[in-house]
Amino acid sequence: MKKRILVVDDEEGLRLLYKEELEDEGWDVVLASSGEESLQRMEESGVDLVLLDIKMPGMDGVEVLRRVKEKWKDLPVVLCTAYPHYKRDFGTWASDAYVIKSSDLTELKQTLKDILGKRH
Amino acid sequence: MGHTQRGTKGLPSSDCAIIEEAQRLTLGALPLEGKLKKLCALMGRFTGFDHCLLYLWDADKRAFVLRASSGGNYPLRRNPAPLSYGEGTGAASMVKRRKKPLELVRKGQDELFRAGRGKGFADVGLEGFSSAVIHPLTAANVFYGVIYLKSAAIIRLSEQRRRVLNIVALQMTETVKCAEFASDIHAEHEELVEARARLLNSQKLLSLGDMAATLAHEIRNPLLSIGGYAARLKIHLDGDCKAIAYVNSMLGGVQRVERLMDGMVGFLKDSVVELRPEDMNDIVAEAVRVFEEEAGERGIELVKDLQEGRLPVMADRDQLKIAFDNIIVNAIQSMDKGGRLSVSTSKSGADVVVRVADSGGGIEPGILDRIFNPFFTTKKRGTGLGLPITSAIVARHLGSIVVDNAAGVGATFIMKFKFVDAKNAEGKG
Incomplete structure (x- = not known):
């Protein structure tokens, strides 16, 4: 069965880019444009991994991460952001990986493969 | 004359005059x-x-x-x-x-x-x-x-002369003592002035860090969009199509800006140093080791001259390595026809001194005061962030960095850090 990734980002252009790129890798992709929406998606349909932007209006990624880990302890979350200093933020330590946004998506894809590969 | 005129304390008035003159000199403004x-x-x-x-x-x-x-x-x-x-x-x-x-x-x-x-x-x-x-x-x-x-x-x-000599010697001692005292105060003042300059500089870097953070977010997202879609566009183009070159050029440009962003957030990412007891010799040796092969390939004689024994300092090892890397990279790049790169450590008073000297022709005197400015570069593909980052890291260690520039010969970067006795360092890590 195809693994399903939930992409959470407030920028539409980036959501679509991730969708296309990750689908090309053979994954199923679900999209959410805000923290609130992402929690709703997780309730509705089972996802195998969440790719989460940190800085979003409304509920930010750190808060989403906290709630996800409360409810679905084993659901892997990959944080994706332009801010490297979040690495020092205790709130982000619960994430399974941390990727800095870059137009070269190789590192991101590899990280996703590593995590999803472990969970067969 | 049968007898000399007597002054205070039974000394002849000529001797009193000597003492008074010594007194006058001691208190004077010379x-x-x-x-x-x-x-x-x-x-x-x-x-x-x-x-x-x-x-x-x-x-x-x-x-x-x-x-x-x-x-x-x-x-x-x-x-x-x-x-x-x-x-x-x-x-x-x-x-x-x-x-x-x-x-x-x-x-x-x-x-x-x-x-x-x-x-x-x-x-x-x-x-x-x-x-x-x-x-x-x-x-x-x-x-x-x-x-x-x-x-x-x-x-x-005579016994009397000895007494006078003793008094003048006391006055001379006072003069020296006062001067030493004044020079101590002067040194402390200088230290305060230096500390203030460092503080101002780190504040400047801090605000630059804030700016980098904002820029990082505002620029990275659109860049990711441009670069990511350009890469997808490339997949859909024919291999020998002319537009491939255009797309490649776009991708190159995007990557360049991304590298620049990485350098900028370097200020931010590492704005907190985690100081632990370290051996400066060890850090320098590790930093140099990385370049041994490259130096050899470029025909550069790499000379490592480390002070014997340990040089204990409180340092953030990873950051200091970045600081030294930046200087060594510059030095190596300045010697495209080979040369001599010498990296040394020494102890001078209460300081641990690290020197990186090259024979790459030195820095053009006209730009010397700008080399630590962010985004200033003479390299075609430089970000202009190497030396500012180094200087920021050194400042975060409460150290200092200066350049001894011999135009036409080479440049020596001299960094000073506080020597921290192992006993005092214990328990602080």
Whole structure:
């Protein structure tokens, strides 16, 4: 069965880019444009991994991460952001990986493969 | 005249005048060198010795250093007075040990130098002289140095002269003590000024860090969009299509800006240093090791000269390595036709000093004051962030960095850090 990734980002252009790129890798992709929406998606349909932007209006990624880990302890979350200093933020330590946004998506894809590969 | 006029304390008024003049000089506004020279002249004039020298004890150098002198133009050619006496040598060391004045007078044809030798010390400064008085400068059990009087003629001091000499010596000690005190205050003031400059600089870097954070977010997202879609566009283009070159150019541009962003957030990411007890030699050796191969390939002789033993400092190892990397990379790039790169460590007083010297022709003097400015670069593909990051990291270690530039020859970056004794460092990591 195809693994399903939930992409959470407030920028539409980036959501679509991730969708296309990750689908090309053979994954199923679900999209959410805000923290609130992402929690709703997780309730509705089972996802195998969440790719989460940190800085979003409304509920930010750190808060989403906290709630996800409360409810679905084993659901892997990959944080994706332009801010490297979040690495020092205790709130982000619960994430399974941390990727800095870059137009070269190789590192991101590899990280996703590593995590999803472990969970067969 | 049957008797001399008497002044205070039963001293002849001429002697009182000497003491008053010494007093006046001591309290006067002359700079220290001038004061000491005049006091020497006064002392010579008063005692009749034709050469009066002042040697001060330098506790760091463990030596007596000549600070002032007067007279010394004798008809006979003699050895010039030594500029310094090492610990344990010469008459001055004898006086330092004995803590009381030493009076030497030639006996018969015997030279004073040999007389000194007979007393258990050799002093080349005595060669050819007939008499000498070496008087200690002490106050509250602290030894400051000696007044060194010598003469080609035989002079014996009267008890009264000795008393006056002692008083003038006390005044001279006060002068030296005050000057030392003032210089301590001056040094402390300088340190404060330096600390303030460092603080201002780190504040500047901090606001730059804030700016980098905002820019990182505002620029990275659209960049990801441009770069990501350009990469997808490329997949959909024919292999030999002309537009491939356009897309590649777009991708190259995006990557360049992304690299720049990485460098900028370097300020931000590492704005907190985690200081632990480290050995500077170890950090430098590790930083240098990375470049050994590259230096060899480029025909650069890499010389590593580390101070023996450990050089304990409080440092953030990873950050310091970045700081050294940036300088070494610049040095290597400056020597495209080969050369010599020397990296050394040493201890100087309370400082641990790291030097990186290259033979890459040095820095153009006109741009020297801009090399630590963010985004200033002379390289075609440089970000202009290497040296600012290095300087920021060094500042976060409360260290300093300066460039000793020899235009046309090479540049030496000198970084200083506080030496932290292992005992004091324990428990702070």
